[in-house]
Every structure is written in structure tokens, then in C-alpha cells.
Amino acid sequence: MGLGDINYEDVVAATEEARRLGRDNFLQVYGFRRAKSYELVLDGLRYDSKAIAGVAHGHATGDFLRAKDFSGGAATVARRLRELGFVVETGETSRNRAALLERLRTLRVSRGPGNPAPSRHQPLSLLWAVARAADEWPRMTPWPEFRDGVGPLLVEFGLPNAKATPEYPFWHLRGSGLWEVQGVPAESGKEMPKKSILDAHHPQAGLTEEATDLLRDPVIRLDAIATICDTYLEDVDRRALFERIGLGGYTTASGLLRPSEDASSSAGMDEYERSIGPASRRDTVRSVIVRDEALARKVKELERDRCQICDTALRYLNRPYSEAAHIRGLGGPHHGPDELQNLLCLCANCHVLFDGLEIYVDPDGLVRETRGNREPRPLRRNPRHPIDDAHIGYHRNLCTVNVYRNAIN
Known part of the structure; x- marks a missing residue:
């Protein structure tokens, strides 16, 4: 045991x-x-x-x-x-967390001629490393793997007309105090080694042990992602970037990945591309989180099956119907606790909007739209149903991370 x-x-x-x-x-x-x-x-x-x-x-x-x-x-x-x-x-955790975020905000990034925007090479490389840390990959990454992983990101999400040169962040991130490089020949000195040297010797680079240890905490990890995005990637499509970089779990509050769609189907199609016959089936093996159903029943009972956001009381099959929604998702990468303080009683519609990061609770307890301007409404609170504001803050931070400057609805 x-x-x-x-x-x-x-x-x-x-x-x-x-x-x-x-x-x-x-x-x-x-x-x-x-x-x-x-x-x-x-x-x-x-x-x-x-x-x-x-x-x-x-x-x-x-x-x-x-x-x-x-x-x-x-x-x-x-x-x-x-x-x-x-x-x-x-x-030292609180002090180290503050130091981590400050170092992320003050990266020594270059600025190209005629373009005042900071280079995205180091921020994108750090996000890539954070994604690996979240998935518990080895801390240090060999140069060929870094090159092949980060290079395409620099093309897709780097500044317009910027060259994809992954060797630069691989080496220069050392100046952040969060990064180390191992295996570079001593004769290379303090200057950045030529790409041919990196290709020949396959050195490794990655986040320091201290940074990696801090980023194991889901709350600190989300703070780090938010800091990088807000400081350097303001007008980048965050959701597209997260899906591409391996941070897809941060695009929903639940953090649970959608089942993959199987393009193959045993059902035939007619001339109008309509399915002929019953829907196809396939066998799958899944590992799922076991929720405490007693907690779900308790929050519904305390709130009398009435949505805490819109006050709707639904009925289904002649019975009251509501859903127990986790504020900070149980699944990775959020790893929220299955406790009453992490639960809301919501209608199906508000549950979808909440998990989809379309609505959030502001510090004053008002429910607002992430991208809209509808009149906010207060989150209804029941003294017998305590809600942990730390979980509310985590969800709010997650919503902020997923909104970028050019998002238009």
C-alpha cells in the first residue's frame, strides 16, 4: 500500500x-x-x-x-x-513563486528592427517547457528534440517575418535564471555555440530544478502561464496555441480531454451523404475520475436544484434537474479537490458556459461574460454551502488566460 x-x-x-x-x-x-x-x-x-x-x-x-x-x-x-x-x-515557496513570476515578466527578449514588439522565441520556448513539466516529461531535453518541438512553434506563433531560430532561446534562456544548458563543449566558451556544434554534440537544456519543482503546483503553473501570455503573447490566439503546444487541458475548466473522434465508420452513406443503417460502435478503454456522488447530491439539495448563476429551476422526467459543477476541475492539469467548497449547483446551460470559460465570477462575486458585455448578476451564495474563493480565483485566472486581445465575438 x-x-x-x-x-x-x-x-x-x-x-x-x-x-x-x-x-x-x-x-x-x-x-x-x-x-x-x-x-x-x-x-x-x-x-x-x-x-x-x-x-x-x-x-x-x-x-x-x-x-x-x-x-x-x-x-x-x-x-x-x-x-x-x-x-x-x-x-520559501511564496518568495520563490514571486521570484519565478518576476523573472518571467522580465525576460531579456530581443526586438527586431522596425518592430517594437518583443521577440516571442523565449516565451514560446518556456511555454513548451511548462507543458512538458505539466505532463511530467524529463526536465532536460536534448537539442534535437527541442529544435523539432520549438522550431515549428516559432513559425506558427512567432512575430510576422521573424526567423525560426530555436538555437537562440535554447542558449539565451540561461539569462532568465530559470534555465540551464548541459553538454556544450568547454571550448565554446561563453558565446552562443554555432548550430553545427549543437547538432554535433546534442547538449540538453531545460528548466532548473527549482523552477520545475514550483511548476508542479497547479496554481503556480497557471500563474506562470498567465504571466507569459499576458506579458509577451497578448494578441496570440491562446486556445490555438495551447492545443498546439500541449496545454489543451487549459482550454476548459474541467480539464478533461474530449474523446477522440473516429473518422472510420461501418455505416454506409447514401448519395446525399446521409448515414445508412445504425450508428457504428467501437470498443474503448478509459480511465475516469470517480466523483463523490454524495457530494453532488448534497450541493443540489442545499441549493434546492436551483442554478446559483441564473436562478433557473429545471425539470426533467417530472423531476427537478440540476448539475454539480466543479469550480476547479478534477482532471489534469487542474487537479482540483472533490469537495463541497469546490462545487456549484448549476443548470445545464450555465454549466456548459462555466466549463467552457465563457463566464466567470469576479472578485466582487458578480458573474460576468468573458467576451461579452451583458449585465452581470451576483452568484447566489448559501451560508450552509461554503465556497472556497481560491477555487473561484483559479477559474477566473483560467478564463483570463484564454482571452487574447484580438478575440472578437
Whole structure:
């Protein structure tokens, strides 16, 4: 049994026990020491992440893990807790996050003659690297793979008439403090090596370990994507770019990918290209997220099956009908928690608009259109149905990322 057995409610149960016993007593009872690096942050309180994981495992399986039973750190405890939607920080996390975003805003990008716009070579390369980090690809990328992956992006989304020269960001991103290059011959010195040298020696480049560790947090990762897009890619079609670069999960609030369409069909077509016979079928194997149906029923009951956005009360088959919508999607890359604070009760129409990033909740609690100017309306809130504003903020940030200057409806 491993940390994969832990669920969100198990972690919450462990934090409640830690509050009840007090930090030192909790650690002593379960055989842990104070965290040196990673702390779980929940409702403004900080907990020793490894101890919480060990006790949460006991709530999940009956087997309470001791410190000696498993290793802690970014790749184990912090990773699992973040997958469940929790915030895990080090003492330096907030400061490092701010430094990361500041470095992204102040890249040393060149500007071509006669074109005041900043070059997109470095921003596009960083987005490509962030997409790889989100998919947990190796941190360092060999030059041929970088060249073949980034080169076409520079052609499709770079400035008009700009040359596609992936060797420039491959080397010069080192100046950002977020990037490193390994394997360049020492005789090349400090100057950028010629492309022939890169082709011959296949050096590797990628985000630093510190940057990669920060970008494992879904919230920080979205902040980084938003910073790059808003600073350097204002008039780029974000959705087209995200789909092309491997960030397609950021084009919807759910984050779940649409099933691929199978162009082949066993049904025949008549002369008017209408299908003849029954629709074809195919066998598929899918891995799906298991939602807590009791939570879905609870939010509908609390809101009396009435949409919290438009106040519509639908009926279907002579019964009330509403949908439980996750504010921060459960699927990758968002990894939101399956909890009441992350749920809204919506009608089918508003659910589609919310997941499709067509509407969002502003900091004042008003529901606005992403691209329209219709009169905003307040999100209805029920005191018995708490909503985490951090999830609302994440969804709002996601909507902002998907809107670009030339978007027209």
C-alpha cells in the first residue's frame, strides 16, 4: 500500500486530528518530527506534510504509517497532496513563486528592427517547457528534440517575418535564471555555440530544478502561464496555441480531454451523404475520475436544484434537474479537490458556459461574460454551502488566460 491510497477526506481527517491534539502531541503520538521543508497549508493553517500523509494513510487503510515507513519530499508526499488539490509549500515557496513570476515578466527578449514588439522565441520556448513539466516529461531535453518541438512553434506563433531560430532561446534562456544548458563543449566558451556544434554534440537544456519543482503546483503553473501570455503573447490566439503546444487541458475548466473522434465508420452513406443503417460502435478503454456522488447530491439539495448563476429551476422526467459543477476541475492539469467548497449547483446551460470559460465570477462575486458585455448578476451564495474563493480565483485566472486581445465575438 502506498500514498496513492490516500483520498482528500483522509487528509482533512488527519488535519482535524492534528488541530485537536496540537502539533507536538500529534507528532509524538504518530512518530514524526517537525517538517524541515514541506508544509501542507489548509484554511490558513500549516501542517507537517509527511505526518499528515502518514496519518491520512491510516484513515484510508487502517495502516498508520510512521516516519521510517516512507520517504517525504517533492516527489512523494508533496506530489500526492498536490494531486489531491492541496497547497504544499516550503518556507520559501511564496518568495520563490514571486521570484519565478518576476523573472518571467522580465525576460531579456530581443526586438527586431522596425518592430517594437518583443521577440516571442523565449516565451514560446518556456511555454513548451511548462507543458512538458505539466505532463511530467524529463526536465532536460536534448537539442534535437527541442529544435523539432520549438522550431515549428516559432513559425506558427512567432512575430510576422521573424526567423525560426530555436538555437537562440535554447542558449539565451540561461539569462532568465530559470534555465540551464548541459553538454556544450568547454571550448565554446561563453558565446552562443554555432548550430553545427549543437547538432554535433546534442547538449540538453531545460528548466532548473527549482523552477520545475514550483511548476508542479497547479496554481503556480497557471500563474506562470498567465504571466507569459499576458506579458509577451497578448494578441496570440491562446486556445490555438495551447492545443498546439500541449496545454489543451487549459482550454476548459474541467480539464478533461474530449474523446477522440473516429473518422472510420461501418455505416454506409447514401448519395446525399446521409448515414445508412445504425450508428457504428467501437470498443474503448478509459480511465475516469470517480466523483463523490454524495457530494453532488448534497450541493443540489442545499441549493434546492436551483442554478446559483441564473436562478433557473429545471425539470426533467417530472423531476427537478440540476448539475454539480466543479469550480476547479478534477482532471489534469487542474487537479482540483472533490469537495463541497469546490462545487456549484448549476443548470445545464450555465454549466456548459462555466466549463467552457465563457463566464466567470469576479472578485466582487458578480458573474460576468468573458467576451461579452451583458449585465452581470451576483452568484447566489448559501451560508450552509461554503465556497472556497481560491477555487473561484483559479477559474477566473483560467478564463483570463484564454482571452487574447484580438478575440472578437
